[in-house]
Amino acid sequence: MSDQYKKLAAERAADDVTSGMRLGIGTGSTAEFFVHALARRVQDGLDVIGVPTSERTRELASSLGIRLTTLDELPELDLTVDGADELDPHLSLIKGGGGALLREKIVASASANMIVIADGSKEVATLGRFPLPIEVVPFGLEATRRAILKVFGDLGLPLNMALRGGSAQPFVTDGGHFILDAQLESIPEVQTLGDRLVAIPGVVEHGLFIELATKAYVAGTDGVKTVLPI
Numbered sequence: 001m002s003d004q005y006k007k008l009a010a011e012r013a014a015d016d017v018t019s020g021m022r023l024g025i026g027t028g029s030t031a032e033f034f035v036h037a038l039a040r041r042v043q044d045g046l047d048v049i050g051v052p053t054s055e056r057t058r059e060l061a062s063s064l065g066i067r068l069t070t071l072d073e074l075p076e077l078d079l080t081v082d083g084a085d086e087l088d089p090h091l092s093l094i095k096g097g098g099g100a101l102l103r104e105k106i107v108a109s110a111s112a113n114m115i116v117i118a119d120g121s122k123e124v125a126t127l128g129r130f131p132l133p134i135e136v137v138p139f140g141l142e143a144t145r146r147a148i149l150k151v152f153g154d155l156g157l158p159l160n161m162a163l164r165g166g167s168a169q170p171f172v173t174d175g176g177h178f179i180l181d182a183q184l185e186s187i188p189e190v191q192t193l194g195d196r197l198v199a200i201p202g203v204v205e206h207g208l209f210i211e212l213a214t215k216a217y218v219a220g221t222d223g224v225k226t227v228l229p230i
């Protein structure tokens with residue numbers, strides 16, 4: 001069922017794309033529905049150029065005939081369309097469930113607008129039910145892990161974090177980093193937590209996307225609703 005809603009939201013976002021746009025293209029199952037919808041429009045003559053947020057998205061978009069480039073070639077984008085693991089009424093997001101949060105955040109930050117596409121299960125009043133992905137460099141992993149837990153302790157958050165993939169075979173991001181997933185239950189102060197995390201030297205980025213999304217299409221039994229940040 002949720003796949004059907006992901007597809008609906010993705011197709012609505014594809015309708016917003018106009019010829020000449022420079023697009024950031026997200027990662028994940030919802031973003032893949034967007035890539036397919038965009039490819040259909042490209043086959044019908046839509047002229048766009050895209051910057052993918054992962055190798056996975058690059059392969060799919062390229063195989064479907066979408067013209068692609070890099071952010072170095074095209075450092076300013078008109079619109080990024082991407083999924084999310086959670087969105088709150090401010091359109092603050094948790095992203096990174098698919099492991100692409102660093103490139104996703106760089107691409108979204110280079111875009112004038114960001115549309116989030118999601119099924120209704122991703123909407124929450126307060127972020128934190130979904131484990132927060134934190135991308136870290138492999139060097140000094142244990143020291144970085146302790147520094148992150150210290151931040152959680154200072155902010156009264158649960159000390160509950162796991163290395164994605166496990167220590168025997170950690171998941172490695174497109175950038176060659178590891179991901180720690182923190183089960184925080186509820187994050188009342190997203191900005192404070194984000195600021196404290198990026199101040200840790202071994203942290204590359206975290207999955208809190210704050211003031212990046214400009215609109216969301218959220219699909220459910222009543223169809224697709226447009227959500228603007230409050």
Ligand SMILES: O=C(CO)[C@H](O)[C@H](O)COP(=O)(O)O
Pocket residue numbers: 026027028029030031082083084085094095096097098099100101104
């Ligand atoms: O942030 C992401 C990948 O890093 C995805 O957008 C997020 O995990 C949502 O994925 P899906 O659309 O498969 O539910």
